[in-house]
Structure formats: C-alpha cells, structure tokens
Amino acid sequence: MDHLDQLExxxxxxxxxxxxxxxxxxxxxxxxxxxxxxxxxxKKAFLGRVPFPVMHVDTGKKFPEMYAFRDEYAKKWDLELxxxxxxxxxxxxxxxxxAARSAARKTAGLAAMIEKHQLQGVIAGIRRDEQGTxxxxxxxxxxxASHKWDIRNQPxxxxxxxxxxxxxxxxxxxxPLLSWREIDIWRYIEREGIPLVDLYFAKDGKRYRSLxxxxxxxxxxxxxxxxxxxxxxxxxxxxxxxxxxxMDHESEDAFERLRVAGYL
Amino acid sequence: MSQSLISSQDAATxxxxxxxxxxxxxxxxxxxxxxxxxxxxxxxxxxxxxxxKRGLKIEWSFLLDSLQIExxxxxxxxxxxxxxxxxxxxxxxxxxxxxxxxxxxxxTGAADAEAAVLVVDAxxxxxxxxxxxxxxxxxxxxxxxxxxxxxxxxxxxxxxxIEAVEQxxxxxxxxxDLEAALFVPASARDGDNIAARSDRMPWYKGPTxxxxxxxxxxxxSRANLPLRLPVQDVYxxxxxxxxxxxxxxxxxxxxxxxxxxxxxxxxxxxxxxxxHTAPQVSAVAGQSIAVTLEPDVIPDxxxxxxxxxxxxxxASRIRTRLFWLRQEPxxxxxxxxxxxxxxxxxVTVTSIDSVLNLEDLTEQPxxxxxxxxxxxxxxxxxxxxxxxxxVPGTADGRGVLVDRQQRIVGGAPLIxxxxxxxxxxxxxxxxxxxxxxxxxxxxxxxxxxxxxxxLSGAGKSTLARGAEAALFASGLDVTVLDGDTxxxxxxxxxxxxxxxxxxxxxxxxxxxxxxxxAGEIVLVALISPLQSDRALARQxxxxxxxxxxxxxxxxxxEQRDPKGLYAAAxxxxxxxxxxxxxxxxxxxxxxxxxxxxxxxxxxxVKTLAAFVKxxxxxxxxxxxxx
Numbered sequence: 001m002d003h004l005d006q007l008e009x010x011x012x013x014x015x016x017x018x019x020x021x022x023x024x025x026x027x028x029x030x031x032x033x034x035x036x037x038x039x040x041x042x043k044k045a046f047l048g049r050v051p052f053p054v055m056h057v058d059t060g061k062k063f064p065e066m067y068a069f070r071d072e073y074a075k076k077w078d079l080e081l082x083x084x085x086x087x088x089x090x091x092x093x094x095x096x097x098x099a100a101r102s103a104a105r106k107t108a109g110l111a112a113m114i115e116k117h118q119l120q121g122v123i124a125g126i127r128r129d130e131q132g133t134x135x136x137x138x139x140x141x142x143x144x145a146s147h148k149w150d151i152r153n154q155p156x157x158x159x160x161x162x163x164x165x166x167x168x169x170x171x172x173x174x175x176p177l178l179s180w181r182e183i184d185i186w187r188y189i190e191r192e193g194i195p196l197v198d199l200y201f202a203k204d205g206k207r208y209r210s211l212x213x214x215x216x217x218x219x220x221x222x223x224x225x226x227x228x229x230x231x232x233x234x235x236x237x238x239x240x241x242x243x244x245x246x247m248d249h250e251s252e253d254a255f256e257r258l259r260v261a262g263y264l
Numbered sequence: 265m266s267q268s269l270i271s272s273q274d275a276a277t278x279x280x281x282x283x284x285x286x287x288x289x290x291x292x293x294x295x296x297x298x299x300x301x302x303x304x305x306x307x308x309x310x311x312x313x314x315x316x317k318r319g320l321k322i323e324w325s326f327l328l329d330s331l332q333i334e335x336x337x338x339x340x341x342x343x344x345x346x347x348x349x350x351x352x353x354x355x356x357x358x359x360x361x362x363x364x365x366x367x368x369x370x371x372t373g374a375a376d377a378e379a380a381v382l383v384v385d386a387x388x389x390x391x392x393x394x395x396x397x398x399x400x401x402x403x404x405x406x407x408x409x410x411x412x413x414x415x416x417x418x419x420x421x422x423x424x425x426i427e428a429v430e431q432x433x434x435x436x437x438x439x440x441d442l443e444a445a446l447f448v449p450a451s452a453r454d455g456d457n458i459a460a461r462s463d464r465m466p467w468y469k470g471p472t473x474x475x476x477x478x479x480x481x482x483x484x485s486r487a488n489l490p491l492r493l494p495v496q497d498v499y500x501x502x503x504x505x506x507x508x509x510x511x512x513x514x515x516x517x518x519x520x521x522x523x524x525x526x527x528x529x530x531x532x533x534x535x536x537x538x539x540h541t542a543p544q545v546s547a548v549a550g551q552s553i554a555v556t557l558e559p560d561v562i563p564d565x566x567x568x569x570x571x572x573x574x575x576x577x578x579a580s581r582i583r584t585r586l587f588w589l590r591q592e593p594x595x596x597x598x599x600x601x602x603x604x605x606x607x608x609x610x611v612t613v614t615s616i617d618s619v620l621n622l623e624d625l626t627e628q629p630x631x632x633x634x635x636x637x638x639x640x641x642x643x644x645x646x647x648x649x650x651x652x653x654x655v656p657g658t659a660d661g662r663g664v665l666v667d668r669q670q671r672i673v674g675g676a677p678l679i680x681x682x683x684x685x686x687x688x689x690x691x692x693x694x695x696x697x698x699x700x701x702x703x704x705x706x707x708x709x710x711x712x713x714x715x716x717x718x719l720s721g722a723g724k725s726t727l728a729r730g731a732e733a734a735l736f737a738s739g740l741d742v743t744v745l746d747g748d749t750x751x752x753x754x755x756x757x758x759x760x761x762x763x764x765x766x767x768x769x770x771x772x773x774x775x776x777x778x779x780x781x782a783g784e785i786v787l788v789a790l791i792s793p794l795q796s797d798r799a800l801a802r803q804x805x806x807x808x809x810x811x812x813x814x815x816x817x818x819x820x821x822e823q824r825d826p827k828g829l830y831a832a833a834x835x836x837x838x839x840x841x842x843x844x845x846x847x848x849x850x851x852x853x854x855x856x857x858x859x860x861x862x863x864x865x866x867x868x869v870k871t872l873a874a875f876v877k878x879x880x881x882x883x884x885x886x887x888x889x890x
Contacts, residue, residue: 001548013552043539046501156368159659166671
C-alpha cells in the first residue's frame with residue numbers, strides 16, 4: 001500500500017464508523033476540492049453510493065462556477081442534496097473583524113441545519129495542515145448543545161476509538177481528511193480523476209488555491225492550468241494554502257474565535 | 265531553490281516528543297524545523313513578532329503554540345502535528361503537552377507514533393512526568409525511544425556529568441522494561457547536536473538528533489501475520505449483502521474459508537467488492553474492504569474473521585494492563601464496555617492485581633487505581649471475548665474502556681486469559697443495553713442520590729418525606745431510603761456496632777446506586793455519623809452523589825426526641841447512641857446545609873425540594889426534545 005492507499009483506507013474506516021454510529025448523519029459539501037474528495041471517499045466506502053445527504057450551507061456569495069458545478073454533480077453523483085441558507089451579516093458578532101464576521105454567517109447557517117435535521121453527525125473536510133487551530137482537532141470532535149468547540153476539554157482519541165454523543169443536544173463533527181495534506185488531496189484527485197470546478201486552474205496568470213466566498217477569497221499568482229501542473233507547483237511552494245482567505249489574517253486570533261464558536 | 269516541504273510520496277513516520285514540563289520540548293521542535301529548513305516562508309518573522317509583542321527575545325515554542333490561549337499562558341494545551349522532511353523521508357512531529365492534567369491529549373498524540381523523543385533536562389534529571397510519559401510510551405506500545413538530554417550547557421558540556429545523567433535515566437527506563445535506542449546530549453535553544461554537530465562537545469561521537477531520526481526503523485509489515493478482519497458493519501445495497509471492515513493483519517483472498525467470531529460459523533470469501541478500482545482478488549493488512557460471503561451469513565459488528573488454522577485467544581476473564589484516564593479512581597466491581605477494534609463487550613473489574621507506584625516504580629496490590637495511574641487488573645465479560653495479546657506496533661490487544669456515558673476512561677492493553685484462583689468468587693454481572701440517556705429521556709430528569717446526614721431527631725426523615733411528596737407531585741420519580749425502613753428488612757441482621765453501622769451504610773449506598781442507575785431520584789435519610797462511612801457511600805455511588813447536612817444542635821434534638829431514644833440512651837437502656845456516647849462527625853463541605861433548630865419544617869422542605877429539582881433537571885435543549 002502506498003501513502004494514498006493508506007490515507008484512503010483510513011478515511012473509509014472513519015466514514016464507515018460515522019455511518020454506523022451517528023444517525024442522522026450528513027456530509028458538508030462546500031463544492032471545493034477537499035469536499036469533492038470526501039464525496040468520492042464516501043462512494044469508495046459505500047460501494048459507489050453516498051447513503052446519507054450532503055449539505056451545502058449557501059452563503060449566497062459563492063462563484064457562479066461553483067453553483068453550476070453543484071447542480072451538475074449532485075445529479076451525476078446521485079446525491080441527496082440539502083440546501084441551507086445563512087443569516088445576513090448584520091446579525092453576526094460585530095466585534096469580529098469584517099471578513100471573519102462575514103464567514104461567521106456560515107456558522108449560523110450550519111447551526112440552523114443541524115437543528116432542523118436533528119443531526120447527530122456532520123462530516124466536514126478540514127485538514128490539520130491547513131491552519132494551526134485545525135491541527136488541534138480530533139477525528140470525532142464532540143460539540144455541545146451550543147455547537148461550541150471546547151478546545152480545552154477534548155476527549156482522548158487513540159487506537160481508532162472515537163467519541164460518540166453522550167448528552168442530549170450534542171453532535172459530532174467527523175473529520176475524515178484530518179491527516180491528509182494539500183498535496184495528498186491533489187495527488188488523489190490526479191490518481192482518481194476527480195472532477196473539480198475550474199477556478200482552481202490558472203487563467204491569465206492567476207488561480208484560486210482555496211475557495212470561499214467571492215468577496216473574501218483572493219487568487220494567487222500561478223500558471224498551473226492542469227492537475228499535474230498544480231502538483232508540480234505545490235512541490236516547490238512555501239506559502240500557505242489559506243494565504244488567500246482574508247479571515248485568517250485579520251488578527252492573530254480571528255480564526256480561532258470562529259472555530260470555537262462552531263465554524264469549520 | 266530551497267528544499268521542498270512536501271515532496272515525499274511515502275507515508276510519514278510519526279514521532280512523538282514527550283517530557284517533563286519546561287524540559288524544552290516545544291523549543292526543540294521549533295529549533296528542529298528551523299535548522300532543517302522546514303519552515304514556511306514568513307513563519308520565522310511571525311514568531312519573532314509574536315515574541316516581541318510579549319517582550320521575549322525569540323521563543324521557538326510559539327511556532328507550535330499557534331493558539332492565542334496557549335501563547336498567553338505559555339503552555340501547550342493539546343497535541344499538534346507538524347510534517348517535517350529529512351533527507352527525503354517525511355516525519356510527522358507530534359508535540360505532546362507536559363502538564364499532568366493533559367495526559368489524555370498526550371495519548372491522543374502519541375498512540376500512533378513509531379518512535380518517541382523523550383526530552384530530559386540534563387541539569388534536572390528525570391522528573392515525575394518523565395516517569396509517567398516513559399510508562400505511557402511503554403503501554404501504548406512505542407518501542408523506539410530516543411532520549412534527548414537537553415540543556416547540557418548547564419552542565420558545561422562536561423562528559424562525566426552528562427554520562428552520569430544518562431546512567432540514571434537509563435536505569436529508570438530499565439525499570440519500565442523500556443530501553444532507549446540512544447541518548448543524544450544537546451542544547452535545543454542553541455542548536456547543539458540538533459541538526460548540526462556541536463563543537464562544544466568534541467568527546468561525543470554519537471549521532472545528532474536528525475541522524476538519530478533518520479535511523480528510526482519503518483513499521484514492520486503486518487501482511488504476513490495470521491488474518492484478523494474485525495467486522496465494522498454489514499450493508500445491504502440493491503439486494504446484495506456486504507461485510508465491511510479493515511484488515512488489521514494478514515491477508516484475505518477470494519476463495520478463502522474464514523471462521524466468524526465466537527459462534528465459529530465458517531464461510532467462504534465469495535468476492536472482494538470495491539468501487540472505482542481494478543477488480544480485487546486479495547487484500548492485505550491496512551486496507552478497508554467489503555466482502556461478500558458464501559453462504560450469505562450475517563455477522564455482527566465486532567465479530568472477528570480469521571483463518572481456521574490460526575484462531576485468536578478466547579476467554580471471558582482477561583488480565584490487562586491499564587492506563588487510567590478518569591479523574592475519579594477506579595475500584596473493583598465497576599462495570600464498563602471494553603472496546604476492542606470494532607467489538608464492544610460488557611465487562612466488570614473483578615480485581616486490581618497491582619498498582620504502579622510512580623515515585624519508586626514498584627508494583628503493589630491496591631484497592632484502587634488513582635487518576636492517571638497505571639495498573640494490572642482482571643476484567644470479566646458476560647460472554648467470551650476473542651483477542652490477541654497486546655503487541656507493540658500492531659493493532660493486537662488494544663482494549664479501551666468506556667463508561668456508561670460512552671466516555672473513554674482508560675486504555676487496556678490485553679495481556680492474556682486470566683485463570684481462576686482457587687476459592688475466588690467468580691462474578692460476571694450483565695450490563696444493561698438501556699443507556700443512561702434513554703432513561704433520562706423517558707423520565708424527563710436525571711437520577712441522583714441525596715444523602716441526608718444528621719443527628720437522630722434533626723429532621724432527616726421528615727424533610728425527606730416532605731420533599732418526596734413535593735417532588736412526586738411535580739412529576740419526578742423519587743423515593744426515600746430511611747434508616748428505620750432499611751433496618752426493619754434488608755439490614756435486620758445488623759446491630760449498632762461501628763462495623764455494623766458501616767455495613768448498614770454500605771448496603772444503603774448499594775441500593776441507592778441501583779435505584780439511581782434505574783433513573784430514580786433517591787433521598788437517603790441515615791444518621792451516618794462517620795465521615796469515613798459517608799466517603800464510602802460516595803465511592804459506591806460515584807457520579808450524582810450529594811451530601812446534605814441536616815443540622816440541629818443536640819439540645820434541640822434531645823428536646824424533640826420523637827422516638828424516645830435520647831431518654832433511653834441517657835438512662836442507659838441503649839448504648840452507642842450518636843450524640844450521647846458515640847461521635848457524630850459533621851460534614852466539612854456539604855452540597856447543601858439545612859439548619860433545622862429553628863424555623864418551620866415547610867420552608868426547609870421547600871429548600872430541599874428546590875435543590876433536588878435543580879440538580880436533576882435536564883438541560884433546556886433536552887426538555888424541548890423530550
């Protein structure tokens with residue numbers, strides 16, 4: 001087994017644990033590269049189908065290409081798609097910096113979806129290598145009734161034994177991609193031929209390395225126009241993946257505050 | 265062009281870094297990443313800026329402590345993983361915190377590691393956490409340990425002094441059956457013997473830390489061991505049944521006959537199914553697969569599939585090592601679920617065979633295992649358990665104990681089937697499949713034990729009965745256990761000697777625990793004059809025990825004397841009466857203190873009922889749902 005085989009086997013194991021132990025269960029599909037890999041892994045785990053709904057918590061500010069991609073592949077992949085909306089930015093914590101405040105809308109939209117569908121498990125595609133606070137996550141991360149992440153009081157997690165909800169109102173965030181690196185995602189996309197929205201590929205010397213809302217995501221300088229070229233570029237780059245995501249950089253703790261409150 | 269951060273095609277080798285607080289773990293990691301050119305652009309500038317903001321020179325540990333809360337306190341609160349490339353081989357550094365209360369975070373980080381770096385301050389030598397971490401490395405199964413003797417500048421790089429420290433740490437590890445692969449004298453802050461050879465210790469001829477890491481052996485292949493495939497789940501899609509699981513060791517081929525679980529049903533592997541891969545006729549350890557069986561039997565989750573010629577051990581009593589993660593001590597008689605791969609078995613702790621003393625590293629028999637303690641215990645299951653004894657570096661025997669609220673409370677590397685000693689009481693209590701959560705939902709409130717203690721005549725039974733009526737009227741399932749009721753039946757064989765009184769308390773506590781576990785609110789009205797007896801009750805009952813002091817002075821009680829007992833005691837008709845010729849030890853910090861010398865019983869009943877109601881109310885979210 002090579003490294004990608006090992007990552008795939010571990011993610012499949014995690015998805016199967018989630019499906020067995022957490023019902024109702026749903027997967028977040030943000031339409032980005034990581035969540036497409038996640039949908040793909042679910043199809044691997046469940047023999048070509050995704051036996052639970054995928055959720056798109058829509059900020060209404062995604063790129064038009066992303067909406068087109070969603071509608072096309074929800075059909076092609078035979079997904080049960082749940083759509084959620086986000087409250088206006090005026091309702092968000094005004095003490096947050098502007099981009100983080102905008103991103104907080106998604107937290108609120110997600111909380112409403114969890115409540116509406118009474119979800120016990122939410123599968124999300126975060127990775128440890130993306131950001132310092134995400135590196136602290138568990139594979140099964142319990143959230144209390146307020147959806148808050150109790151970073152100081154996380155359960156032990158070892159030998160592939162995961163936390164399950166033990167109180168009413170609790171849910172578990174499941175992170176099957178936690179051990180994947182950005183380069184692993186791209187190599188897996190290349191190996192498996194996983195479709196992506198073409199914003200990831202260079203046009204006029206720029207491409208998106210990470211996709212969020214249109215107004216708070218910036219493209220990076222790049223000439224990588226194919227998956228192979230993106231991989232070659234990543235093999236030499238030393239800047240971080242989320243460099244183009246404004247909310248990570250507004251203040252030292254903005255992203256952590258978002259995550260503790262329930263952001264992904 | 266500088267070295268790439270991410271060119272490795274192979275799996276990374278996880279290395280955990282442990283050691284006593286302030287012995288320099290985070291500094292080591294920061295230095296290591298910097299000296300091996302593994303930092304992302306801008307990181308060094310960011311660290312310098314963060315350090316400056318807090319009035320420090322350059323604090324390498326800030327690299328890992330990327331959370332605001334940690335930086336302000338100067339401690340690492342959780343494990344962090346950092347990829348790190350060395351000569352084309354990729355490692356993942358797991359930083360584990362040194363503070364005692366964060367042991368579970370360390371385990372979370374360390375459990376998958378191939379090797380460990382144990383950082384020891386050369387000037388301080390091994391400390392309490394050094395011993396604790398070393399023991400844990402042993403119990404979670406890490407075999408390759410590199411000891412980094414840090415801060416050797418404080419010993420003036422002196423060979424004799426450094427070798428003396430090495431000797432003492434080596435002896436310590438020996439007592440834990442652990443052998444260090446090697447010792448590296450270093451100064452992490454200045455970079456001596458980290459990535460570059462120190463010119464301040466010309467006498468040292470061994471490897472630098474990076475050279476030592478490069479020598480860490482790759483994990484041994486588990487593909488050639490006998491097959492173990494624990495069933496994770498069984499699916500039925502489009503009228504076809506799939507048995508899903510991850511191969512923990514060995515290999516499986518289409519056409520193999522496998523034996524399923526303790527029921528020992530044989531079946532043939534009819535096919536290995538997958539999506540978007542080439543057709544598969546065999547699969548090996550590490551792969552998550554789905555198979556179809558012929559005949560189409562339906563195994564349960566947790567059943568172990570194995571080949572007929574190489575079965576696992578099967579036993580209902582198992583000796584196991586234990587690392588204990590719960591804050592309250594572990595005691596004999598407690599029941600848990602033993603999780604073993606995907607299996608889950610109801611077990612009871614039938615004996616605590618030895619407890620490790622971390623001060624002198626001796627093992628002694630004990631009554632309980634303290635928080636974050638280590639022990640050997642015996643577990644009894646209600647049914648036979650299939651397992652392989654724990655072997656470091658494999659998935660064999662990796663038992664985990666979970667409590668009735670599904671919380672992981674300990675790691676239990678399984679040793680072997682336990683034999684039954686002559687004359688030993690063998691008990692295999694069965695466990696309920698109705699969960700605490702189910703009961704709370706059905707009743708609409710939590711269970712709990714409210715232990716009313718006080719002098720005879722203080723008003724314990726009056727208050728308990730009054731509160732019982734009020735709580736029952738508001739829909740709560742509540743009952744009272746009072747001293748006289750118990751003594752008229754369950755405890756009628758007991759007198760009033762100190763030993764009999766203790767036994768009376770123990771029985772009351774056991775009954776209260778059973779009722780509490782059934783979801784009831786239990787008001788116990790018992791003089792229970794001794795602190796030690798009430799501590800025993802608290803121990804038996806565990807979660808949800810509240811001590812309530814019903815406090816009236818002796819004169820008042822004696823004046824009331826509703827049962828004529830004080831008069832009888834004064835005239836010598838009865839002896840050993842609490843308050844007269846036997847002591848009453850008042851609670852030091854009761855959960856509720858009710859003064860009953862003056863005032864009306866009604867108002868005190870109200871206070872008690874309100875307290876109980878508050879303590880047993882479910883959260884608002886639950887109420888909406890139930």
